[in-house]
Amino acid sequence: MKRDVRILLLGEGRRRGGAGASGSRVEVGVWGRDPGSGGGGGSRSGVGVRGGDRGPGSRFGVRGRGPERGGGGRRCPPLTAPPRAAQVGKTSLILSLVGEEFPAEVPPRAEEITIPADVTPEKVPTHIVDYSEAEQTAEELRAEILKANVVCVVYDVSEEATIEKIRTKWIPLVNGETDRGPRVPIILVGNKSDLRPGSSMEAVLPIMSQFPEIETCVECSAKNLRNISELFYYAQKAVLHPTAPLYDPEAKxxxxxxxxxxxxxxxxxxxxxxxxxxxxxxxxxxxxxxxxxxxxxxxxxxxxxxxxxxxxxxxxxxxxxxxxxxxxxxxxxxxxxxxxxxxxxxxxxxxxxxLTPDYLVPPLHVPPGCSTELNHFGYQFVQRVFEKHDRDRDGSLSPAELESLFSVFPAAPWGPRLPREVCTEAGRLSLHGYLCQWTLVTYLDVRRCLEHLGYLGYPTLCEQDSQAHAITVTREKRLDQEKGQTQRNVLLCKVVGARGVGKSAFLQAFLGCGLGDGRELAEERPIYAINTVQVNGQEKYLILCEVSADSLLAPAPDAACDVACLMFDSSDPGSFALCARVYKRHYMDGQTPCLIVSSKADLPAGSTPPGLAPAEFCRRHRLPAPAAFSRVGPAGLSAAVFTRLATMAAFPHLAHGELHATSFWLRVTLGAVGFAVTAVLSISLYRALVKSR
The missing domain is CATH 1.10.238.10 (EF-hand)
Structure with a gap:
């Protein structure tokens, strides 16, 4: 909604040469009678419709535009007063609104009036601008029209010539330039109703039918203060609630x-x-x-x-x-x-x-080193959405049910990669896989997650200010490392290795896919895979990210993660050299735990080339011994590797301290043994010296 409204009043008035008020701005703390309180305001009761209600202002002599007369509206900042025909009384209307009485003396032009938001029915600041042909040039009029949000064209109900000027002069002047974009909404104002016993509506209706930008016609009297506040209310309404974007008057x-x-x-x-x-x-x-x-x-x-x-x-x-x-x-x-x-x-x-950008992507500050997760409010909401669209109650979404869920999106947000990133069952998305996908999107791209929640109506359906209510921002990773454990429920593992070592198979095994699935997907490797893992009795989401070792050797690599899985082919020990280079470059001096994984453990081991063997490399760098993985081996062997990775990510200090502690006690033991041996030798030497004496 607009922050302010600018109304321009136009109409026949004094010609050039008259003196008048200056164009300075005046703050006014009065709005007059609220048209809604007097029975003329529009209903705000939602779907409560009363038959025969003519709409807002029907009791005040105001006729709102029906569909057959059209509606228009360019949503611009200011509202502009209608051009004034010969003494039609537009300046008197403004002064009557401000002073709540008919002015004894009327200048050629009223000063610009600013009505504060707190005294307007719509709670929006409103600027009322008068125009005088006696004081202003045609160029100044054009500038005012361009700044206006709405134009009120004032005519004298007792002078038919001023009604004809609406068609021949003022509307062409306001909206004559068709290349300027949307037409400015116009309010017709029939002033001096006190001078005519009947109504001018019969003469005005053909004009309203001809020009769809005319929103409403209001008959009023500046002298009797009749419908003065209603006039400006409807002008404001034409800007804040325009008809044109909603309704086609010609097609009805x-x-x-x-x-x-x-x-x-x-x-x-x-x-x-x-x-x-x-x-x-x-x-x-x-x-x-x-x-x-x-x-x-x-x-x-x-x-x-x-x-x-x-x-x-x-x-x-x-x-x-x-x-x-x-x-x-x-x-x-x-x-x-x-x-x-x-x-x-x-x-x-x-x-x-x-949908506005502020609605789709509300403010959410994520400091460096922090991550984003769905909280329990978010999981409850997306689960309710799942259950709503699971029409057959089989615990999974078919392609048709998923299409129904996405019908409120501009386009399907989850593409063909979905079956390669989460667990699916015969082409159907289980609740587990569905929650995993939401978790993955929230972690990798929280902006996209906020958009998705917005399309699903989270703020409205959950009665919250925004969908940021469904997101938790974790504490900095540095604090997790200092405290020796993490509060995160979503952990990232980067799977690094040379081409062909089995990274894709590793990710597919994490999702429970068979060997045949991996071969079918060989042409399009997944980048991410997500599943849940039990860590000390708690369920954690583990994201595996497949990374080429070459990319981590690039000038500006992104090696950050909660745990690194450095993979080599056990049947080709030479593939380990790349893992060693990546470790020394990114992880040797950091606090990210690393696990060396020997893939294809079911194949015969190849001969080790010159240089450090993987086991010796791990021992020298105080890393855990290489973990064996085979896609065709027992399922428990694979599961153990994934659990180990998740545990190392959740408790990074244990991964680093495990071998350090062993080395410490080994040094203590060796030291004690050395001290004992030295003591025994010293005593024996002392006794030998005594005997020699």
Whole structure:
């Protein structure tokens, strides 16, 4: 929603030569009567519709634009007062609003008025700008029109010539340049209603039909203070709640972008996925958007209106999508389009009917060295989404069910790599694999995770300020290393090795895929794989990231992780040389635990080339002995390697201290033995010397 509104008033007035007030800005602490409090304001009760209600302002002589007359609106910052025809009284309207009485003397132009947000019905600062042909040039008028959010064209209801000027002069002047973009919304203001017993609406309606940018026509009297505050309320409303983005007056239907947005909102509100909203779902929706439920009779009235107008709008006493769309179109047709805008904005939509960046990616500070995880609120929400779309209750999502889940996204967020990153069962995504995928996205790209939660309606459905509520930012890794353990539930392991050593097979074995699966996927290797591992009785998510050793030898590598798995082919010991180089370059002087893994342990061991053997390298660098891995061996052998990696990541001080402690006690033992031997030799030497005497 806009932060402020600028209204420009135009109309026939004094010609050049008259003196007038300066154009300085004045702060005004009065708004006048709230049109909503007097019965003329638009309904804000959501889906509570009363038949026969003509919409806001119907009791004040204000006629809102119906669908057949169209609507328009370029959402620009300022509102501009309508051009003033010969003494039509536009300046008197402004002064009557400010002083709450008809002015005895009227200058050619009123000063710019600023109405504070706290005294306006919409709580938005409003600037009211007057124009005088007597004091300002055509260039100055053009500049004011370009700055205006809405233009009020004032005419004299007792002078038909001023009505004709609306068509021939003022509207072409305001929106004559078609290349300037969206048209400026216009409010027609019939002043001096006290001088005419009847109404000027019959003369104005053809003009409203001809120009869809005309939002409303208001008849008022500056002398009697009739409909003065309503005039500016409707001008403000034309900017904050425009009709044009929502409704096509010529086709008499919702615009595609509006229908698409409302369809997404309907699907999010349909919690049992039966393609209709029950009374309970309608009331939940109503409270979320408007803060209070509907009375039972109001609900029945709503459904009765829909039944009379839309075939299939109500099914089994539930509101269908067609009925929901019709209801919103009815709001707009009756001049209550602020109701539809309230719904749209509650679900994250902006003025262009796109989800706003602030909604999709709320602020979330992630300091260096920290990671991001879903917290229990986030896991509860995504699990509820899973259960909603698991129509057959088999504990997994079929491709069709997954497509249903993604129907509220602009495009499917999880691509063809999904089966290679998480566990799947015969092409279906289990709850376990589904939660793993959410965990992976949150860890690797929290911005994308926030967007996904936003598309699923987390802030609205969970009644939170933003989806950042579902994210936990972990403490710095440095603090974990100082304390000797981590509070993280998601751990990253980088699997490093030369090409062909079996890294892809290692990742697929982590997901429980057979050897055949790995061969089928050989052309497109997965980069990540995620699964859960038990660490001292606690479930941890372990992410394996496949990394080419060559990439870590590049000028600016990213070697950061919780544990490193350096893999070589046991049948080709020469492949270990690359592991040794990576270790010495990135991990030897750091605090990241490392595990050397000997893959293809089922094959005969190859001859060791000159240089350090893997076991000797580990001993010299105080690393754990190489762990054997084979894809065709017992499953327990593979599981033990993954558990060991997760444990080393969760308790990095043990991984580093295990061998250090052994070496310490070995040194203590050897020292004690050496001391004892020295003592025995000293005593024997002493006795020999005594005997020689």
């Amino acid at each position: 239907q919702l615009r595609p972008a509006c229908a698409q947005a409302l369809t997404r909102i309907f699907r999010l509100s349909d919690r049992d996925l039966d393609q209709a909203l029950s009374d309970e779902e309608l009331n939940t929706f109503q409270k979320s958007c408007f803060g209070h439920p509907l009375a039972p009779q109001a609900l029945e009235d709503v459904k009765m209106v829909v039944r009379k107008n839309v075939a299939g709008g109500v099914r089994d006493n539930r509101l269908t999508l067609d009925g929901f769309l019709f209801l919103n179109m009815l709001f707009i047709q009756r001049g209550r389009h602020e109701t539809t805008w309230t719904i749209l904005r509650r679900f994250g939509y902006g003025d262009t009917l796109e």
